[in-house]
Amino acid sequence: MDDTPACCPPVDGTAMSTARAAEVAALLKALADPVRLRLVSLIASTGTGEACVCDLNEAFELTQATVSHHLKVLQTAGVLEREKRGVWAYYRVRPEALAAVADVFSSPALAGVRA
């Protein structure tokens, strides 16, 4: 047996690459905010799958400018997509973005360690 108290079992190459880590981190950063999380949830939980900004504004005790800012962050990250119909603007969730997050944290290399 090897009873030398070596601390360093070498790391295999299964780990996430730096580039991919940056991608995922960018996506998570967009979602790592209570307001934005609730925005996504509110939009997703509508029957139609979309919501207009006037609804979302009333759901928070925040300035319209702030809500608009959060919506833009989510849109830039690819979580939401915007469509303007008439006077109003509607936001829709892009399910692929959320699925991507779910996939990362369901992957055997991360969550499945104890499987």
Next chain:
Amino acid sequence: MDDTPACCPPVDGTAMSTARAAEVAALLKALADPVRLRLVSLIASTGTGEACVCDLNEAFELTQATVSHHLKVLQTAGVLEREKRGVWAYYRVRPEALAAVADVFSSPALAGVRA
């Protein structure tokens, strides 16, 4: 019929609560960093499910203090747990934390909108 161009189909109560949003956001904030993401990945991808700090230090071009800081953030958020054995400190992934994230973004209220 109602042909007034009302923009506001009311929001049902299916959405995430403010309190839960804050919880999830805190967890996501801990994970929304390229370095921390790679730390979790590195630890999870070891055969033993744990890694010692000396390994992790060498995997980044960062100060030991910075890596230690990131590890503490992950530990505080409940993503990692720490165990000191002899001279070395070992970190292990808490699968429940990662599963919680996966669950949130797999829930029908969010990802399943288009199902």
Next chain:
DNA sequence: GCATCGTATCGACGCATGTCGATGTCCCGG
């Protein structure tokens, strides 16, 4: 055309966060 309403953008402010060097603490070997 002009006032109005819905939404996006701008500039500024304060607070949180990532990074570092230096120092502290604990444990082990000699």
Next chain:
DNA sequence: CCGGGACATCGACATGCGTCGATACGATGC
């Protein structure tokens, strides 16, 4: 007992981010 190695903590700095008020922009209605 004392020196050294492994990590954690501290203080400081720069940058990023959430929030706001004010303003700009485009479509409607009168």
